[in-house]
Structures are given as structure tokens and as C-alpha cells.
Amino acid sequence: xxxxxxxxxxxxxxxxxxxxxxxxxxxxxxxxxxxxxxxxxxxxxxxxxxxxxxxxxxxxxxxxxxxxxxxxxxxxxxxxxxxxxxxxxxxxxxxxxxxxxxxxxxxxxxxxxxxxxxxxxxxxxxxxxxxxxxxxxxxxxxxxxxxxxxxxxxxxxxxxxxxxxxxxxxxxxxxxxxxxxxxxxxxxxxxxxxxxxxxxxxxxxxxxxxxxxxxxxxxxxxxxxxxxxxxxxxxxxxxxxxxxxxxxxxxxxxxxxxxxxxxxxxxxxxxxxxxxxxxxxxxxxxxxxxxxxxxxxxxxxxxxxxxxxxxxxxxxxxxxxxxxxxxxxxxxxxxxxxxxxxxxxxxxxxxxxxxxxxxxxxxxxxxxxxxxxxxxxxxxxxxxxxxxxxxxxxxxxxxxxxxxxxxxxxxxxxxxxxxxxxxxxxxxxxxxxxxxxxxxxxxxxxxxxxxxxxxxxxxxxxxxxxxxxxxxxxxxxxxxxxxxxxxxxxxxxxxxxxxxxxxxxxxxxxxxxxxxxxxxxxxxxxx
Amino acid sequence: xxxxxxxxxxxxxxxxxxxxxxxxxxxxxxxxxxxxxxxxxxxxxxxxxxxxxxxxxxxxxxxxxxx
Numbered sequence: 001x002x003x004x005x006x007x008x009x010x011x012x013x014x015x016x017x018x019x020x021x022x023x024x025x026x027x028x029x030x031x032x033x034x035x036x037x038x039x040x041x042x043x044x045x046x047x048x049x050x051x052x053x054x055x056x057x058x059x060x061x062x063x064x065x066x067x068x069x070x071x072x073x074x075x076x077x078x079x080x081x082x083x084x085x086x087x088x089x090x091x092x093x094x095x096x097x098x099x100x101x102x103x104x105x106x107x108x109x110x111x112x113x114x115x116x117x118x119x120x121x122x123x124x125x126x127x128x129x130x131x132x133x134x135x136x137x138x139x140x141x142x143x144x145x146x147x148x149x150x151x152x153x154x155x156x157x158x159x160x161x162x163x164x165x166x167x168x169x170x171x172x173x174x175x176x177x178x179x180x181x182x183x184x185x186x187x188x189x190x191x192x193x194x195x196x197x198x199x200x201x202x203x204x205x206x207x208x209x210x211x212x213x214x215x216x217x218x219x220x221x222x223x224x225x226x227x228x229x230x231x232x233x234x235x236x237x238x239x240x241x242x243x244x245x246x247x248x249x250x251x252x253x254x255x256x257x258x259x260x261x262x263x264x265x266x267x268x269x270x271x272x273x274x275x276x277x278x279x280x281x282x283x284x285x286x287x288x289x290x291x292x293x294x295x296x297x298x299x300x301x302x303x304x305x306x307x308x309x310x311x312x313x314x315x316x317x318x319x320x321x322x323x324x325x326x327x328x329x330x331x332x333x334x335x336x337x338x339x340x341x342x343x344x345x346x347x348x349x350x351x352x353x354x355x356x357x358x359x360x361x362x363x364x365x366x367x368x369x370x371x372x373x374x375x376x377x378x379x380x381x382x383x384x385x386x387x388x389x390x391x392x393x394x395x396x397x398x399x400x401x402x403x404x405x406x407x408x409x410x411x412x413x414x415x416x417x418x419x420x421x422x423x424x425x426x427x428x429x430x431x432x433x434x435x436x437x438x439x440x441x442x443x444x445x446x447x448x449x450x451x452x453x454x455x456x457x458x459x460x461x462x463x464x465x466x467x468x469x470x471x472x473x474x475x476x477x478x479x480x481x482x483x484x485x486x487x488x489x490x491x492x493x494x495x496x497x498x499x500x501x502x503x504x505x506x507x508x509x510x511x512x513x514x515x516x517x518x519x520x521x522x523x524x525x526x527x
Numbered sequence: 528x529x530x531x532x533x534x535x536x537x538x539x540x541x542x543x544x545x546x547x548x549x550x551x552x553x554x555x556x557x558x559x560x561x562x563x564x565x566x567x568x569x570x571x572x573x574x575x576x577x578x579x580x581x582x583x584x585x586x587x588x589x590x591x592x593x594x
Contacts, residue, residue: 062575068568112558124563126572343564350561365564374562381559410562417559444557451554482554512552 006031008039021053025060033057048204055207058187059214066214066246067275067306069126093285094317111351112444113475113507121316122347122378123340190221199228209243213250223247238268245276254280269300271307278310287314305335312344321348337368346378355385373403377411384418392418409439416448425452443473451482462486470502477507484516493520 009024009032011017021036037054040047111119190212198205205225212222226247230240241264248257261277264270274297281290291314298307312327325348328341335341346361359382365375380395396418399411416431429452435445450465463486469479484499497520503513565573 064571064575065568068566069572110558112560120561121563122561123566124569125566126569339564340566347561347563351558370564372564374564377562378564381561385559407562410560414559417556420556444560447557451556454554476557478555478557485552485554512555516552 006035008032008035011036018049018053021050025053025057028060030057030061034061052204052207054187055211059207059210063214067272067279088285091318091320092288094282094287110353119319119321119351120347122343122345125340186216190216190218195221195225195228199225199232202229202233205229206239213243213246219247219250223251236267238264238270238273241267242270242273242276245273245280249276249280249283254284269297271297271301271304274301275306275310278314282314287318290314303334305331305338308334309338309340312341316344339365339368339370342368346382350378350382350385355382358382359386359388371402373399373407373411376402377407377414380418381414384421405438409435409442409445412438413442413445413448416445420448425455428452441472443469443476443479446472447476447479447482450479454482454486459486459490470499474502475506477503477510477513480506481510481513481516484513488516488520493523496520497524 009020011020017036017040021033021040024030024032024036034054034057037050037057040050041054044050114120188208188211193208198208209222209225209229212218212225223244226240226244230237230244233240241260245257245260245264248254248260257280258277261273261280264273265277274293278290278293278297281287281293291311294307294311294314298304298311301307308327308331312324312331315321315324315327325345328345328348331338331341332345342361342365346358346365349355349361350358359379362375362379362382366379376395376399380392380399383389383395384392396411396415400408403411412431412435416428416435419425419428419431429449432445432449432452435442436449446465446469450462450469453459453462453465463483466479466483466486469476470483473479480499480503484496484503487493487499488496497517500513500516500520503510504517507513
């Protein structure tokens, strides 16, 4: 996108400009390639080589790995007509992940949970940000609210359909073309093309297809081209079948996508088609079928990391933490620089009381060149909990220096945690206050602030803080339990009972909540 | 005792390490939060969306031609 409107580079005398363009393209300098090709096309509009190269460059400039974009829209999530059972057995559906330690899952008292009832992950992909509604058997309006909201509380970023995010990006491409493109319009007016003519020319058709799908994000038109091209190749080309599957998937025709991808895999097993097929099953909410596809693919391509990581992600989504960790380790054995595996293993070790190991993983990430707020923040936390206090605050300073508004709240919250750890409650109080001022929906800060207010003896402020969290984050058990305890100490037993029951609803194995309920029941029996 | 062997006294501790005590219930804090590392795709999408916002901010709001 930054590629648009760039000046064409100087072409040395005696060198073919097209050659320079090709070299620039190979160096991924797409802006220069586009500018050179535009010049060539201005001189000779029917130069096929220049047209091809410009199409490729425009596509690659805005290319995103769409296998990674796994976002369910509101419409898909709520009006899911592919669901096979309304109350599936645990472990067979993404809407009903395994719970408890039986599956190697994690304990909510040591690892914070996301709004979807899963442990927080160490790695964020486009799909991990939004919770799938209907988990934790919260039906009705709560499910609707969860579907409308984004992954972070208070950010309503979920698009209406799964295709919505891509439509936004398509608008972005169009806007960029309108503002900076040659002639003030799009390079290829797809609606005016005779697709039948292009379908006959295999090389041009492929470039054009990728342009329509990745630059314009117009799967309907792309599907038309792919269908014509498949006919032109006598239904024998696996590449076109795989792309047909992709189009069908984007259009939400999942069973058609499955058919095309299976046909493509039968003609020519490829990693990409395997990943796409597994994605279709995940969208159909059949995680075990997806795992099957991944496993078969991993047999055919034993050295491919993405298939192993795909299995690990699916296990993570099913709350089978133990299996996921083993798979992430296998992925790292195949590719020692795999960022996602490193991040997930680091988070796993941090929350299983091994901050030293987590620190090693995070340090490795730093060596690999990842430098972000999240990483510095995680380094700081790992340093603190593995008793390397000298590095901790320096790392937090870096994290804060890099942070934007969306992230600073989390960093200040963690600073508050460390302050509590060293007993500096004044600093902790201030840090939580800053976190809330940066991000007014930072529920964890409200919850901890409530506890600090309680220590100070400000009972009303504490209760107000707890109540704020009860409304904003019903998936967290801590504020419910703290509120119950406060009510219990103040003698409001009915409220204590209500809140403790809610705490158990959020975290069924919480021992202290059960103990509080037991005491309350004894009291009620006496009355 | 009658056979003169030493007698070992049974000790049942009421407090300490061996004895399992139920502590008083106290408030729990939320846990420290490991922030997720963003994937390359996510970063690229976010950057593209930010660019879009910028482009729309620059674009003229009305259809009136410049005078």
C-alpha cells in the first residue's frame, strides 16, 4: 500500500527497464516495480510481460496469508446453520472445549482465562482475538453480546461476516488505488473484463485470479474466473481446484469448498490445500475431522511445520493443553525459529511455575528480532518471577516506550502486579489507576484495585470496583469471590451466596469459593 | 513397661508443616498477564487498516470541485 504512487527508479543506460522491474520485484520492492511497469504500459499498453509483472506486484504488495485469517463474523457465529448438535459432547466442538485438568488443561487460578473460557494464549492471530460465542453455556443475550464484541473487552471490532475483514481490506485497496494509482482508477477493472478470454491463457489467468482475490477481495468474480479456467483445463488442474475451494470458503459455501479441496488433494497433495481443508472443518465446528486432516497431511509432508502447528492450535482451542505443548515442541524441533511455538511454550512455562524457562524462550524471541511491547512486557514479568530484579524494571520501561494506547493498559497492569510483589502498594495503586485511565475497560485492574481499596479500608470503593468487573467480565471468578467474601464479612449472606455461586460458575474447581459456600450453607441451616 | 524397652511417645501436632490447616479465606488477586505476541499477518492487517484510516482522512469530504 505504501507502494502506491512511488516514483520510478533510475534505469541505467543500456539496460532493459523490464529487467530492472523483474529484479526489483524479486527484491520485494513492489513500489518500484509498479512504477516501472506503469511507465512501460504507458508506452505500450499491450505489453503482456509488463501487465503480468504489474499485476503480480500489486497483488504481492497487499498479500496476506489468508490461511491465517480465521475470523468468524457475527452472522456466522450466531446463525450457524452447520452445527450438527446443539449440545455437543466435550472435546468434539470448539464451542464446548474440554474443561478441567483431565485433558492436561490449565487451572484458572494460575492462568487467566479469556472471555471464551480458554486459557490466554501466548500468540495472537487474526482469529484468536474474537471469542466464539456460546461457550460456557452462556446462552441468550450474553452469547449475543459476546458475538458482537471483539476479543478485547470494549472493542467492537468483530465484522458482520467472516468475509467482512477482507471486504474492509478490499475497500482499502480501492481507496489506495483511487488516491495514488495511475490514472486515478483501479489498474484492472475486473467487471469489464471478458474472463472467458483470460481463462484460456493459463499464466495470465493465474496472475489475474490472485489479483482479484487478494487485491480486490472479490471472491465472486474470482470464482467465475476459476470455474471457467477449470473447464478450460478439462477439470484436471489441482491449482484451480484449490483456488475454487478458497473462493467457496470465503463465500461461506463450506461443503462445496470441501469437495473442491478434496479433489485437488486427490490430484496433487499439497500443504496449502491440506491447511485449507482443515480450516473448512474447523469452520464446520468439527475439530476432530480437522485434526485428522492435519495428521494425514503431516504423514505426507513430515517436515512441514505449519501442519504440526495447525494441530497444536486445534488442541489449544479444545483446551487440551498437554497435547498442544507436545506439538509445539515438535514444531520447534522442525523449525527452531518458529515464533508462534516459542511464544506459546513460553506462556505455558510461565503459567506452570517455571519462569526461568519462560525467560529463556522470550530471550530467544528477542534474539530472533521480535521487538514489541508484548515481548518486553513478558520478559519483564519472567525476569521478576525468576528473581532477576535488576532487568525487570528496565524491560518494563522499554515496553512502555514502545506501547500504543491499546497495549499500555496491560503493561501498567503488570507493573502494578510487580509492585504488589515487592510490597509497594502505593506504586501498585497508581499503576492500576494509570492502566484504567489508559484503557477504561481494563477489568483486571479494576479487580485488583478493589482488593487494594479493601486493604485501605475503603469498603464502598472496593465494592464499586468489584461490581464494575461483575458487569464487564462475567468470565472472571476473582471479583465474584472477592465480592462474596466482602459481603460475607459484612454480614450480607444472601449476596455472598449469590456471588460465590457465580464464582463457581466461572471456575467450577475454585476451592475457596466452595469453602465459603459450605460455611454459608451451615449458617443458613442454623437460621 | 514390663520388659524395660524405651517407650516412644506418639505426637499429634496441632500446627506446623505436617498438620494441614485450613487458612482463613482471603481475597485473591488477578494473575499477571502474559501479553500475546502478534503474528506477522495480524501486524500487516493492522497496518493496512491504519493506512486506510489515513487515506480516508486525507480524502475530500465533499463532491465539490476545488476552486
